[in-house]
Amino acid sequence: MSKITSTLLLSSALALAANTVSADTLDSVKSKGFVQCGVSTGLPGFSNADKSGNWKGLDVDVCRAVAAATLGDASKVKFTPLTAKERFTALQSGEIDMLSRNTTWTLTRDASLGLNFAGVNYYDGQGFMVKKNLGVKSALELDGAAVCIQSGTTTELNLADYFRENGMKYKAITYDTSDATVKGFEAGRCDVLTSDQSQLYALRIKLKDPKSAIVLPEVISKEPLGPVVRQGDDKWFNIVKWSLFAMVNAEEMGVTSKNVDSMKNSKNPAIARLMGGQGEKLGLSDDWSYNIIKQVGNYGESFERNVGMGSPLKISRGLNALWKKGGLQYAPPIR
Amino acid sequence: MSEPDSGLKPSKPAFWNDPKVRALFFQVLLIVALGYFLMTIVDNTLENMRSRGITTGFAFLDEPAGFGILQSLIPYTEANTYGRTFVVGLLNTLLVSGLGIVLATIVGFIMGVARLSHNWLIAKLAALYIETFRNVPLLLQIFFWYFAVLGALPSVRQSLDLGLGIRFNNRGLYLPEPIPENGFSIVLWMVLIGFVVSRFVKRWARKRQDATGQPFPVFLTTLGLTFGLPLIAFLILGSPLHWEFPELKGFNFKGGMTIIPELLALLLALTIYTGTFIAETVRAGINSVSHGQTEAALALGLTRVQTLRLVIIPQAMRVIIPPLTSQYLNLTKNSSLATAVGYPDLVAVFMGTTLNQTGQAVEITAMTMAVYLTISLTISFFMNWYNKHVALIER
Ligand SMILES: N[C@@H](CCC(=O)N[C@@H](CS)C(=O)NCC(=O)O)C(=O)O
Numbered sequence: 001m002s003k004i005t006s007t008l009l010l011s012s013a014l015a016l017a018a019n020t021v022s023a024d025t026l027d028s029v030k031s032k033g034f035v036q037c038g039v040s041t042g043l044p045g046f047s048n049a050d051k052s053g054n055w056k057g058l059d060v061d062v063c064r065a066v067a068a069a070t071l072g073d074a075s076k077v078k079f080t081p082l083t084a085k086e087r088f089t090a091l092q093s094g095e096i097d098m099l100s101r102n103t104t105w106t107l108t109r110d111a112s113l114g115l116n117f118a119g120v121n122y123y124d125g126q127g128f129m130v131k132k133n134l135g136v137k138s139a140l141e142l143d144g145a146a147v148c149i150q151s152g153t154t155t156e157l158n159l160a161d162y163f164r165e166n167g168m169k170y171k172a173i174t175y176d177t178s179d180a181t182v183k184g185f186e187a188g189r190c191d192v193l194t195s196d197q198s199q200l201y202a203l204r205i206k207l208k209d210p211k212s213a214i215v216l217p218e219v220i221s222k223e224p225l226g227p228v229v230r231q232g233d234d235k236w237f238n239i240v241k242w243s244l245f246a247m248v249n250a251e252e253m254g255v256t257s258k259n260v261d262s263m264k265n266s267k268n269p270a271i272a273r274l275m276g277g278q279g280e281k282l283g284l285s286d287d288w289s290y291n292i293i294k295q296v297g298n299y300g301e302s303f304e305r306n307v308g309m310g311s312p313l314k315i316s317r318g319l320n321a322l323w324k325k326g327g328l329q330y331a332p333p334i335r
Numbered sequence: 336m337s338e339p340d341s342g343l344k345p346s347k348p349a350f351w352n353d354p355k356v357r358a359l360f361f362q363v364l365l366i367v368a369l370g371y372f373l374m375t376i377v378d379n380t381l382e383n384m385r386s387r388g389i390t391t392g393f394a395f396l397d398e399p400a401g402f403g404i405l406q407s408l409i410p411y412t413e414a415n416t417y418g419r420t421f422v423v424g425l426l427n428t429l430l431v432s433g434l435g436i437v438l439a440t441i442v443g444f445i446m447g448v449a450r451l452s453h454n455w456l457i458a459k460l461a462a463l464y465i466e467t468f469r470n471v472p473l474l475l476q477i478f479f480w481y482f483a484v485l486g487a488l489p490s491v492r493q494s495l496d497l498g499l500g501i502r503f504n505n506r507g508l509y510l511p512e513p514i515p516e517n518g519f520s521i522v523l524w525m526v527l528i529g530f531v532v533s534r535f536v537k538r539w540a541r542k543r544q545d546a547t548g549q550p551f552p553v554f555l556t557t558l559g560l561t562f563g564l565p566l567i568a569f570l571i572l573g574s575p576l577h578w579e580f581p582e583l584k585g586f587n588f589k590g591g592m593t594i595i596p597e598l599l600a601l602l603l604a605l606t607i608y609t610g611t612f613i614a615e616t617v618r619a620g621i622n623s624v625s626h627g628q629t630e631a632a633l634a635l636g637l638t639r640v641q642t643l644r645l646v647i648i649p650q651a652m653r654v655i656i657p658p659l660t661s662q663y664l665n666l667t668k669n670s671s672l673a674t675a676v677g678y679p680d681l682v683a684v685f686m687g688t689t690l691n692q693t694g695q696a697v698e699i700t701a702m703t704m705a706v707y708l709t710i711s712l713t714i715s716f717f718m719n720w721y722n723k724h725v726a727l728i729e730r
Pocket residue numbers: 039040041042043082083084102103104149150152153154155177178181195196199223225
């Protein structure tokens with residue numbers, strides 16, 4: 001069981017490591033020649049391996065962006081599929097260099113796990129999916145329902161809060177993998193499957209008959225999802241943070257994977273800065289952001305390709321539109 | 336004749352040459368070294384966790400948990416503490432292992448004996464059962480029972496009606512719950528009294544049989560006393576008990592007792608899987624008793640059942656108990672596969688959800704390991720005691 005392995009790894013790392021040095025992740029990535037990235041075990045649109053074993057998705061693109069920035073090649077990523085329960089120990093123990101797996105930024109995780117959140121690549125909120133034939137129209141009709149959830153998630157806590165707040169009862173059937181959760185829902189073990197809304201859409205297309213289920217309108221929580229790194233390696237923290245920011249800034253300035261080469265000579269000083277000259281401060285080469293945009297694309301391209309209209313999920317930008325378009329995606333300036 | 340006193344007494348060696356002192360010295364040294372090593376590890380771990388910004392300590396046990404648990408043997412709500420989630424998980428582990436051990440033992444003994452049966456069909460069926468279920472990985476069996484068998488049951492609204500108010504659907508087995516009324520405790524007392532009295536009867540019957548050779552139907556008397564006595568009391572008191580039946584309300588049945596499918600699936604899989612190993616142990620045990628014993632017993636006029644019960648099994652037990660112990664330990668440890676189907680055992684609740692919400696992997700893993708160690712040692716201890724009890728007393 002990989003949970004046990006990572007816990008053992010963590011314990012031995014903690015027990016034996018000399019206690020002053022904290023490893024330099026960038027150095028180790030450069031000498032390995034790839035980024036080891038923790039992703040989900042399979043969530044269409046976010047991180048999912050296709051038939052030939054290629055990982056694709058919005059979260060995967062963050063890993064690829066970091067690989068492009070540090071190694072100049074977006075394909076130099078190795079993926080570690082992790083369930084919700086396994087993810088933090090895998091990161092703490094050094095099994096992975098970064099975690100990009102629909103992970104909610106919360107105070108407890110940020111402050112007590114020895115981790116840092118490097119930004120938000122998807123603003124989400126928790127929702128409910130029910131079988132259509134139950135005839136339920138609102139989450140407030142769910143008193144007494146059996147609810148399937150995945151363990152080790154913020155979902156478990158929000159669910160308890162929501163039902164308590166509304167004076168309703170529920171039975172939580174808690175599985176440790178998303179596959180079992182979906183199967184339990186399909187087999188009728190529960191009336192409701194709850195998770196972040198984006199994941200509900202992703203899991204729904206995994207159902208045998210996706211049309212048999214609907215997602216209820218209520219959103220009961222804030223789920224800012226983003227990449228995570230270990231505390232104590234600020235250089236690496238900065239690299240992951242700014243790789244994501246570069247993608248968002250590129251979209252804002254209209255730089256795409258298609259026009260990036262022509263933009264290299266742009267007269268616009270902000271674009272010129274985005275295209276080069278800032279790498280050294282991050283400990284990277286000057287073409288770090290060019291490589292990201294050229295090989296992975298800007299945030300908008302990644303969104304449309306993986307979860308937006310160019311994908312089976314067909315999620316609209318909503319909260320994830322740029323701040324200029326009424327959304328929340330806002331990256332600090334590159335200067 | 337007296338030895339000439341040479342003045343050479345067998346002198347005591349210097350104390351540093353005394354083997355006893357030396358042995359003690361090295362043992363103490365080893366313990367000190369080991370203790371120092373462990374302390375360094377613990378110390379280093381704590382220091383490293385602090386420097387990496389990971390919270391340490393057991394303060395989290397007093398914080399509110401904030402998540403729901405599917406099945407709890409003690410009252411539990413989201414407002415209870417993480418410490419209580421530990422107890423809830425532990426009790427669920429004990430429940431499924433305890434039931435599993437009892438059921439697997441029953442299945443194992445029946446199948447082990449059946450495989451040696453003279454009836455061809457029974458023997459072959461038992462062999463088929465053992466060979467099939469012993470060779471399929473347990474996790475697969477758990478999934479099979481959970482998703483393929485129990486998952487295929489009808490939905491709530493089309494529940495199977497098993498009579499007597501028992502309903503069965505893909506959400507579980509719904510049983511009427513007995514609700515005791517005033518005076519029911521008297522009935523329970525009668526059970527105890529009946530049981531104690533029947534122990535005395537057994538002793539008396541034994542003495543009499545030793546003295547006169549006259550047998551006495553001890554088993555039937557015991558049955559009559561432990562069940563008959565309470566039954567009479569129950570009727571005299573005017574049936575101080577009523578049943579609460581499960582009723583369909585909203586999404587599901589309410590009232591009565593529910594056995595969740597997660598528990599059923601896990602229990603079925605553990606019982607059937609471990610049962611095969613116990614059956615083989617039992618077969619080996621019985622085979623270890625020489626056939627001459629059977630012939631002798633039959634020649635003395637004992638029936639086949641009597642031979643099995645009075646001659647073979649008691650001797651076979653000595654061979655069966657030690658491997659049986661390890662099967663019990665295996666079953667207990669295997670019960671942690673619960674997490675795969677969402678049965679809220681210690682590993683699923685405490686090492687799963689609680690660990691994730693608090694992030695205190697080292698503390699929680701240590702506590703969980705300590706629990707399994709304690710359970711294992713308790714089972715071993717008990718089985719060793721029992722083994723001594725049945726072991727051959729050399730005369
Ligand atoms: N955002 C939440 C929930 C994340 C989560 O694990 N969601 C499940 C939905 S069922 C999932 O993505 N599972 C995929 C997997 O385990 O591979 C969190 O960070 O706790």
